[in-house]
Amino acid sequence: xxxxxxxxRRYFNNHSRSVRLGVGDDGAxxxxxxGKDLVLTTDTLVSGTHFLSSEDxxxxxxxxxxxxxxxxxxxxxxxxxxxxxxxxxxxxxAWLERFSKGLYSVLNxxxxxxxxxxxxRGDVLSxxxxxxxxxxxxxxxxxxxxxxxxxxxxxxxxxxxxxxLLIQRGTLRFSKRDEEDFLARLRKPEPRVELxxxxxxxxxxxxxxxxxxxxxxxHVAKGSGTQIVIDFATIPTHTALNSSKRDPIIKNSILxxxxxxxxxxxxxxxxKEQIDSIARDLDLRLTRIGKVxxxxxxxxxxxxxxLSVGFQRGFDHFAKxx
Amino acid sequence: xxxxxxxxRRYFNNHSRSVRLGVGDDGAxxxxxxGKDLVLTTDTLVSGTHFLSSEDxxxxxxxxxxxxxxxxxxxxxxxxxxxxxxxxxxxxxAWLERFSKGLYSVLNxxxxxxxxxxxxRGDVLSxxxxxxxxxxxxxxxxxxxxxxxxxxxxxxxxxxxxxxLLIQRGTLRFSKRDEEDFLARLRKPEPRVELxxxxxxxxxxxxxxxxxxxxxxxHVAKGSGTQIVIDFATIPTHTALNSSKRDPIIKNSILxxxxxxxxxxxxxxxxKEQIDSIARDLDLRLTRIGKVxxxxxxxxxxxxxxLSVGFQRGFDHFAKxx
Numbered sequence: 124x125x126x127x128x129x130x131x132r133r134y135f136n137n138h139s140r141s142v143r144l145g146v147g148d149d150g151a152x153x154x155x156x157x158g159k160d161l162v163l164t165t166d167t168l169v170s171g172t173h174f175l176s177s178e179d180x181x182x183x184x185x186x187x188x189x190x191x192x193x194x195x196x197x198x199x200x201x202x203x204x205x206x207x208x209x210x211x212x213x214x215x216x217a218w219l220e221r222f223s224k225g226l227y228s229v230l231n232x233x234x235x236x237x238x239x240x241x242x243x244r245g246d247v248l249s250x251x252x253x254x255x256x257x258x259x260x261x262x263x264x265x266x267x268x269x270x271x272x273x274x275x276x277x278x279x280x281x282x283x284x285x286x287x288l289l290i291q292r293g294t295l296r297f298s299k300r301d302e303e304d305f306l307a308r309l310r311k312p313e314p315r316v317e318l319x320x321x322x323x324x325x326x327x328x329x330x331x332x333x334x335x336x337x338x339x340x341x342h343v344a345k346g347s348g349t350q351i352v353i354d355f356a357t358i359p360t361h362t363a364l365n366s367s368k369r370d371p372i373i374k375n376s377i378l379x380x381x382x383x384x385x386x387x388x389x390x391x392x393x394x395k396e397q398i399d400s401i402a403r404d405l406d407l408r409l410t411r412i413g414k415v416x417x418x419x420x421x422x423x424x425x426x427x428x429x430l431s432v433g434f435q436r437g438f439d440h441f442a443k444x445x
Numbered sequence: 446x447x448x449x450x451x452x453x454r455r456y457f458n459n460h461s462r463s464v465r466l467g468v469g470d471d472g473a474x475x476x477x478x479x480g481k482d483l484v485l486t487t488d489t490l491v492s493g494t495h496f497l498s499s500e501d502x503x504x505x506x507x508x509x510x511x512x513x514x515x516x517x518x519x520x521x522x523x524x525x526x527x528x529x530x531x532x533x534x535x536x537x538x539a540w541l542e543r544f545s546k547g548l549y550s551v552l553n554x555x556x557x558x559x560x561x562x563x564x565x566r567g568d569v570l571s572x573x574x575x576x577x578x579x580x581x582x583x584x585x586x587x588x589x590x591x592x593x594x595x596x597x598x599x600x601x602x603x604x605x606x607x608x609x610l611l612i613q614r615g616t617l618r619f620s621k622r623d624e625e626d627f628l629a630r631l632r633k634p635e636p637r638v639e640l641x642x643x644x645x646x647x648x649x650x651x652x653x654x655x656x657x658x659x660x661x662x663x664h665v666a667k668g669s670g671t672q673i674v675i676d677f678a679t680i681p682t683h684t685a686l687n688s689s690k691r692d693p694i695i696k697n698s699i700l701x702x703x704x705x706x707x708x709x710x711x712x713x714x715x716x717k718e719q720i721d722s723i724a725r726d727l728d729l730r731l732t733r734i735g736k737v738x739x740x741x742x743x744x745x746x747x748x749x750x751x752l753s754v755g756f757q758r759g760f761d762h763f764a765k766x767x
Contacts, residue, residue, distance in 0.1 A: 130538055130541045130545070131529070131531075131541055131544070131545045131548075131559075131562075131564075151526070151528070151561035153526060153560065155477065156479070157478070157479050161483075161577075163526070163528055163560060163575075163577070164528075164561065165528040165529075165530045165561060165562060165563050165573070165575055167531075167532055167563050167565045167567075167571075167573065169565055169567035169568075169571075171567065171568055172565060172567050173565075204473070204485070206473070206485055206486075206487040206575060207453070207487075208487045208488070208489045208530075208573040208575075209453075210489055210491050210571060216452055219452045219453055220452065222453070223452070223453045226453075237453075238475065238485060239472060239485055239487065240453075240487060241487050241488050241489050241573075242453075243489045243491055243494060243495075244494055245489075245491035245493065245494050245569060246491075246493055246568075246569050247567060247568050247569040247571075249489075249491075249532060249567065249569075249571055251530040251563075251573040253485075253487055253528060253530075253575040255483075255485065
C-alpha cells in the first residue's frame with residue numbers, strides 16, 4: 124500500500140536538513156549530531172490482516188517486536204527503545220500476559236527498553252510498535268545504494284515463512300517434524316540484528332525480506348537505479364523443499380512469499396571473505412544468490428532461462444499466484 | 446486503561462540508565478548525552494472510540510497530530526519528528542487528501558517533519574502517531590514533581606471540548622455562534638507547544654488535560670505524593686457557560702470532561718509574575734485555579750464546601766455522570 128503513503132506524502136514537503144532519509148526506506152534516519160544518527164521505524168500488525176484473532180498471543184507479541192527490529196537490522200542500527208500502542212477489543216489479563224511474554228522475549232534478547240505506549244479500547248485488535256535505534260553518522264545501510272557489479276546476498280533460508288503459512292492453512296503437508304519446524308520459523312522470525320550491525324561498512328545496500336524476495340530485491344533495484352539478477356538454483360531454502368524447489372507453489376513461496384524477515388544485501392565481490400567470516404561468527408548461513416547489473420527491475424535466472432520481472436507487474440505476478 | 450499497560454509492564458523490568466522516565470508520564474524521556482534528552486510519545490485514535498467514521502477526515506488528521514504534540518507540550522519538549530501508522534478499511538484518495546491536510550496543518554505549524562510510517566489494510570480505521578521531540582537534559586516538565594504550596598494553573602478554557610461533544614450529540618443547545626465556537630474547539634484542539642517550552646525552568650510539574658481536569662490533576666497528585674485542591678469558581682470556561690457553570694451537566698463537563706488539551710501545571714507562588722508575562726507574550730489565558738498541599742487525591746472547593754475525590758472513585762464518579 125505504498126501508493127497510499129504516497130498520497131499522504133504529497134501534502135508534506137517540509138523536510139529539515141537533519142532528516143537524512145524520510146519515508147521510503149525501512150526506517151527514517153535523523154542526524155543527531157555528535158557522530159550519531161537516530162533510526163526510527165513503525166509497523167502495525169492488525170487482526171484479520173497479519174494474524175488471526177485465535178492466534179497464540181505469545182506469537183503475536185513475538186512477531187510485533189521482530190518485524191520492527193528487522194527494519195532496524197536492515198539499516199544496520201542498534202535497537203535501543205520501543206513504544207507500544209495497542210488497541211484491545213477485550214480486557215483479558217491472561218491474553219496480555221502471554222502477549223507480553225512474546226514481546227519481551229524479543230525485546231530483552233536485544234536489550235531494547237519499552238519506554239512508553241498507549242492502550243486503547245477498539246473493535247479490532249491492533250498493535251503498532253515503534254522502534255528506535257542508533258547508527259554511526261552516515262553509516263546506515265540503505266536500500267538505495269546498491270552498486271554495479273555488487274554480489275547479492277541473503278541470510279538464512281528463503282520461502283520458509285510462506286510455506287509455513289501454507290502448512291498452517293492445510294494446503295501443504297510435510298513430515299510432522301518438518302511441519303513443526305516451518306511453523307516455528309513462521310511464528311517466531313528472528314530479526315537479523317547482529318548481522319545488520321556487522322554489515323555496516325561492508326554492504327553497499329540492505330533490506331529485510333518482508334514483502335517477498337523478488338519484491339524486496341525490486342525495492343533495492345528501484346531505489347538504486349540498477350537491475351538485480353537472481354540465480355534461482357542458488358537460493359537457500361529448507362532441506363524439506365530441496366526435491367520440490369521447482370514445483371510452482373514452492374517456487375512462488377521462495378520468490379514471492381514474505382514473512383522470512385531475513386536480510387537481502389549487496390556488497391562488492393571483494394567483500395566475500397569478510398562476509399564469510401561474519402557467517403562463521405554468527406553461525407548464520409549467508410549465501411550469494413545474484414548480481415547487481417545495469418538495467419531496472421529484477422530478473423530471475425533458472426534452467427538456462429531468464430524471467431525479467433518489471434516492478435508493478437512483478438509484484439502482482441507473484442502475489443496473484445500465492 | 447492504564448491497568449492494562451500495568452499488566453504489560455509487569456513482564457518488563459529492563460530499564461537502562463539512559464531511560465530517565467519510562468511508561469507513565471505523557472512521554473518517555475531518554476538521555477542522549479550532549480545536554481539533550483529525547484522525548485517520545487505515541488497515541489492511537491480509533492474509529493468508534495475516538496471519532497465516528499463519518500467525521501470530517503481533516504478533523505481526524507488535525508486531532509491525530511494535536512493530541513501527540515499536546516503530550517510533548519506537557520513535557521516542555523520541542524517537537525521535531527513524527528511517524529504515522531495508519532490502518533485503512535478502504536482506499537479513498539479524497540479521504541486521504543483531506544486527512545493529510547488536517548495532519549499537516551498542525552505538523553507544519555510546529556515545523557514537525559513526518560519522517561516515516563506504515564499503511565496497513567484492516568477492518569477498522571485506526572491512526573497511531575508517534576511524535577519525537579527534544580528538551581534540555583533533566584529539564585523536562587513531569588507530572589511527578591509538584592511541590593508543596595505550588596499554585597495550580599491551567600491554560601485556556603476548561604470543559605469546552607466536553608460541552609462541544611454534548612452539542613455534537615444534540616444533548617445541549619446554545620446560540621448558533623456559540624455552538625460553532627464549541628465545535629471548532631472540539632475538532633481542532635490547539636496543542637500548547639510554545640507554552641510548554643516557556644514553562645521549562647518555571648513550572649514544577651505539568652500534564653495535558655486529556656482525561657479530564659480532576660483525573661489529570663489526580664495523576665499529578667498521585668505522581669507527586671501530594672494533594673491538589675481546586676477552587677471551582679476560579680476555573681476559566683467559555684463565556685456561554687458563565688450563567689450555567691453549576692448546572693450538574695456543565696459542572697461535570699468542566700471537572701470530568703477531557704478533550705481540551707490545555708495544560709495543567711504547578712509552580713511556586715513566586716513564579717506568578719513570570720507566568721503572567723508568558724500569558725501576555727502568547728496571548729493565552731493562564732489562570733490559577735488551586736494549590737498543592739499535603740495529602741492525596743484531588744479536592745474541589747465550591748460554595749464553602751469541599752468535595753474530596755479519591756483516585757479511582759474520583760475518575761469513575763465523574764465518568765459515570767458524563
